[in-house]
Amino acid sequence: MVTVRYLPAVAALLLLPLVPTAANAAPSGTYYITSVSTGLNVAQSGTGLALRRPKGNEDHQQWRLSDGRFENTDSPGQCITRQLTMGSCSQGDTVHEPKQFGDQWEFFSLSGQSRWYLTPVQNQTDPMPADPRLDQMTFLTAHNAYANGVDGGFAPPFVNLAKNQTRGIVQQLGDGVRGFMLDIHQTPDGAILCHNSCTLVSKPVALNVDIQRIVDFLRNNRSEIITVFLEDYVSADVLRAELRKVQGLNDVLYRAEGVRQNGWPKRSELQAANKRLLIFTDHGKDGREDSGVLYQKDWTVENYWSMGSGLGSSDWSCYSRWDEKPLTATGSFQPLFVMNHFRDVPFTGTATTDNGKLGNRAQQFCQPAARKKPNFLAVDLYHLGNAAQAVSELNSYVYRA
Structure with a gap:
């Protein structure tokens, strides 16, 4: 089901009486109007309005702003009224009195959701600096990197029918993959890489084995930066024990010291300090962060993981995986943006087509939805559809909201 939240037509027909720190006319141009609190976009819905998941302009989400009027680009001559209908x-x-609060605006009141972002439909960019910060860079990321049929996989029969990747971790590193999504489950042997259940996995691999491969690669490639995302179903003690087995891990593990105060470091700073491996876990805080892993919700935003089933049409909308943290979330530092771009089940033909559209979805759908450039492009079968080209394109510029 696509989320649709209708705006009250009469209950909120007044402009807010708050006094802004500065009052400016809304800029002219074509924009998305995004709720600060939910990350949903204002869309035309018949003669009224609705809040919908960001989806480009596939359902009337683009607005032309001029002289305090909000005209829907799909309905020339039709604007938002103060009664929150179309007229x-x-x-x-239909003339509004926008008030600006930093990068947020107030135009009209609706069910307590009163602050809005105006995000230009046309991406505004600056050239990529020679020494970018981590949050300005984009990395090719392998979804379920371990489920590759070479050095790990699902339990039968899925290992043969629906591999997320077809190349082992070592080759993924050589091919330019710099983000690795790994699922770990607890067994008597420790933290094992598998999906849902480790029973009957044809080639079980322990987490420490793949982390060691990554650390060894970093030791031999001093300029590279790598990120690991753990879908984490093990105890804190098991995770600590597993990481202690990795030789040289602490030499390269980055613990995000000072990021809340100073923002993300530049590439050269990570290289100079030799702290070039980030490990995120989706497991709630229970002390495991003492081992150097970072709780992902504290440091990133992430869109919903699925574009739909393995076959047929896909859902290109870009909205948060976590209701409590919209993609637009920011704060004392810019959260890193993990962009998921894959289906429920990977099929070669579908992944080839989807990966060929990766750059378009990133730039036309997900960048404006998050008001930031994706830092991690996570795909199935990364070698198909030229996902690396999309990464290269995003690494040519810095997004400016």
């Missing part, structure tokens, strides 16, 4: 732009009650 002729020539009507007096």
Whole structure:
């Protein structure tokens, strides 16, 4: 089901009486109007309005702003009224008095959701600096990197039918993959890489084995930066024990010291300190962060993981995986943006087509939805559809909201 939240038509027909720190006219141009609190976009819905998941302009989410009027680009001459309906732009009650609060605006009141972002439809960019910060860079990321049929896989029969990747971790590193999504489950042997259940996995691999491969690669490639995302179903003690087995891990593990105060470091700073491996866990805080892993919700935003089933049409909308933290979330530092771009089940033909559209979805759908450039492009079968080209394109510029 696509989320649709209708705006009250009469209950909120007043402009907010708050006094802003500065009052400016809304800029002219074509924009998405995004709720600060939910990350949903204002869309035209018949003669009224709705809040919908960001989806480009596939369902009337683009608005032309001029002289305090909000005209829907799919309905020329039709503007948002103060009653939160659609009416002729020539009507007096389609003129709003926007008030600016930093990068947020107030135009109209609706169910307590009163602050909005105006995000340009056309991406605004600056050239990529020679020494970018971590949050300005984009990395090719392998979804379920361990489920590759070479050095790990699902339990039968899925290992043969639906591998997320077809190349082992070592080759993935050589091919330029710099983000690795790994699922770990607890067994008597420790933290094992598998999906849902480790029973009957044809080639079980322990987490320490793949982390060691990554650390060894970093030791031999001093300029590279790698990130690991753990879907984590093990105890804190098991995770600690597993990481202690990795030789040289502490030499390269980055613990995000000072990021809350100073923002993310530059590439050269990570290289100079030799702290070039980030490990995130989706497991709630229970002390495991003492081992150097970072709780992902504290440091990143992430869109919903699935574009749909393995076959047929896909859902290109870009909205948060976590209801409590929209993609637009920011704070004392810019959260890293993990962009998921894969289906429920990987099929070669579908992945080839989807990966060929990766750059387009990143730039036209997910960047404006998050008001930031994706830092990690996570795909199935990364070698198909030229996902690396999308990464290269995003690494040519810095997104400016």
